[in-house]
Amino acid sequence: MRHEHIETNSALMLLLILVVISIGGLVEIVPLFYISETIEKVDGVRPYTPLESRGRDIYVREGCYLCHSQQIRPFRDEWLRYGHYSLAAESQYDHPFQWGSRRTGPDLARVGGKYSNQWQVQHLKNPQSVVPQSIMPRYPWLLEHDLDYSDAGARMRAQRAAGVPYSLTQQEYDANLKRFGKDIADQLDINQAQDSLLKQARERDFDGFPNRVTEMEALVAYLQVLGTMVDFTKYDEGYFAQFR
Amino acid sequence: MSEKMHEQQSTGAVQTTGHAWDGDLQEYNNPLPRWWLWCFYGTVVFSVLYWFIYPSWPVGQTWLKGFGSVSYTVTDKATGQQKEQDYRWNTRSLLLEDLSDAANNKQRKDMMAKVQAADYEQVLKDPKMMEFARSVGKGLFGDNCAACHGRGGQGVAGLYPNLTDDDWLWGGDMAQIHQTLVQGRNGFMPAFGQVLKPEQLDDVAEYVLTLASETRPSDASERGKEIFHGQTGGCYYCHGADAKGVPSQGAANLTDKIWAVADVPAQKNLPDKKTALKNFISSGVNNTRIMPPWKDRLSPTDIKLLAVYVRQLGGGKQ
Numbered sequence: 001m002r003h004e005h006i007e008t009n010s011a012l013m014l015l016l017i018l019v020v021i022s023i024g025g026l027v028e029i030v031p032l033f034y035i036s037e038t039i040e041k042v043d044g045v046r047p048y049t050p051l052e053s054r055g056r057d058i059y060v061r062e063g064c065y066l067c068h069s070q071q072i073r074p075f076r077d078e079w080l081r082y083g084h085y086s087l088a089a090e091s092q093y094d095h096p097f098q099w100g101s102r103r104t105g106p107d108l109a110r111v112g113g114k115y116s117n118q119w120q121v122q123h124l125k126n127p128q129s130v131v132p133q134s135i136m137p138r139y140p141w142l143l144e145h146d147l148d149y150s151d152a153g154a155r156m157r158a159q160r161a162a163g164v165p166y167s168l169t170q171q172e173y174d175a176n177l178k179r180f181g182k183d184i185a186d187q188l189d190i191n192q193a194q195d196s197l198l199k200q201a202r203e204r205d206f207d208g209f210p211n212r213v214t215e216m217e218a219l220v221a222y223l224q225v226l227g228t229m230v231d232f233t234k235y236d237e238g239y240f241a242q243f244r
Numbered sequence: 245m246s247e248k249m250h251e252q253q254s255t256g257a258v259q260t261t262g263h264a265w266d267g268d269l270q271e272y273n274n275p276l277p278r279w280w281l282w283c284f285y286g287t288v289v290f291s292v293l294y295w296f297i298y299p300s301w302p303v304g305q306t307w308l309k310g311f312g313s314v315s316y317t318v319t320d321k322a323t324g325q326q327k328e329q330d331y332r333w334n335t336r337s338l339l340l341e342d343l344s345d346a347a348n349n350k351q352r353k354d355m356m357a358k359v360q361a362a363d364y365e366q367v368l369k370d371p372k373m374m375e376f377a378r379s380v381g382k383g384l385f386g387d388n389c390a391a392c393h394g395r396g397g398q399g400v401a402g403l404y405p406n407l408t409d410d411d412w413l414w415g416g417d418m419a420q421i422h423q424t425l426v427q428g429r430n431g432f433m434p435a436f437g438q439v440l441k442p443e444q445l446d447d448v449a450e451y452v453l454t455l456a457s458e459t460r461p462s463d464a465s466e467r468g469k470e471i472f473h474g475q476t477g478g479c480y481y482c483h484g485a486d487a488k489g490v491p492s493q494g495a496a497n498l499t500d501k502i503w504a505v506a507d508v509p510a511q512k513n514l515p516d517k518k519t520a521l522k523n524f525i526s527s528g529v530n531n532t533r534i535m536p537p538w539k540d541r542l543s544p545t546d547i548k549l550l551a552v553y554v555r556q557l558g559g560g561k562q
Contacts, residue, residue, distance in 0.1 A: 003263070004263050031302030031307075034302070034304065034305055035302055035305055035306065036305050037305060037306050037307075038307075073335075074335045074336050074338070074339040075339065075342075076339065076342045076343060079339065079343065080383070080387075081383075081387050082387075083541065085336070085339070113536055113540075113541070114388065114391075114536065114541065115391055115392065115536065116392075116534035116535065116536055117534070118403075118531075118532050118533070118534060119391065119392055119404075122403065123391070129400065129403075130391065130392060130400055130403070130404070131390075131391055132394075133395070205531070208532065233540075236318065236320075236321050237318040237319060237340060238316070238318050238329060238331065238336075238337070238340055240336055241331050241334060241336040241337045241340065242331075243336075244299065244334040244335060244336050
């Protein structure tokens, strides 16, 4: 095909440009659908409960990912500050993942359990009241707004379509029962999404208001589970090196 | 311009790309210098080699693992012994090498081992280990504790305890600090709002203010004293008959002027202080003053270093 022919035929040129620029993406992305060995074989990782999942939605809505990453890289300084490096397996149920690309604030991949619920609430309401040097903005409305959980089931259904094992049928429920135990299997059941959400909110009372389910409740529930699912003491040092 | 071009073309001085647009629009073809071109080809060849040497190429369900190798020391889970191990080059092996690398990390490793083997008495007596605890502890404190207790351990009045004074809710000796760090703490005080009448709450608040010498004893404080030390309030169960607090309960010392829990100092005048105290006694503490446990997050050696660091911040030396 002549150079001149392509340059004078804009439709053909457009088509060929698309072919050329897609090669880079295809080479980088397509193999990831086939390579299964890079996802670490590890116990404990489960999908988010309805309440945690709604908290994650609020995390995304408020744009937390713009300043906070959720990936601890395998470097000594990060190991010392944040703990064990993040595993691919740990974000296998994240759609989309919240790895982020900047750290204006600290990494949050293992923030779960690091601070008390009360601290998280106080800090989100007014960060400077507990960390004077912080530049994080305030999020007082999280405590003022009640959580809208009317569509919790529909949101789980959407995640299920993306491959997250939320159960809709009895068969799927039984599979979860076997894999995660009854408490978690109930939480992952789409048919009782709202009940499980309220149950977790009532039992754990993340926001300090026993009779309300605020947006703060969901967000703190999400933050408190981040990075806590895998028990790293169960694995040998160096075990995770085989997956890279 | 065009004439000059034609002239150069006809004399063969500069080549053109060969095609003409709109009849006479042509483009010079200036070839790249040879040396530059060969460098470019060289980088292409290098990149292919590089791809094969390092882990990269996807093949079916797996990928080429590359040819590099890394050796590092790990602790064997079963025997607790250190052992050398070789593994193929990747960023995770490199991290293990970095963590166990004697060359860049030796001093730290040696000191860590020394602290690990020592008990608190020995660490406190050894200036070298104390120096180490101060420098490492500062980092650990900044990463893990400063969010609540403040960068210097000054705390947040009414919310998170000050670690630099001598008033320790849960006790300030090494064993107590260690326990606080390992298992965390959950402060509790019953809410007296339902148990006591408003005027009784008034009296108790008045009495507690006299304990801290905020005000002089009065009839009201005498009535409060009876409630405090009697069955009605039963405050002495936790705060002690001398009201000096019971560390095993996390109950505050009420006789010093340090207000660890109720935010009395923030109030400007006596009536406000009394109101703040009254509100506090009325609502109590339930699941609002929690310190998380650190045993799953920090290694025993890190906890030891932190405990020593916290102690030398100023408080708890008696």
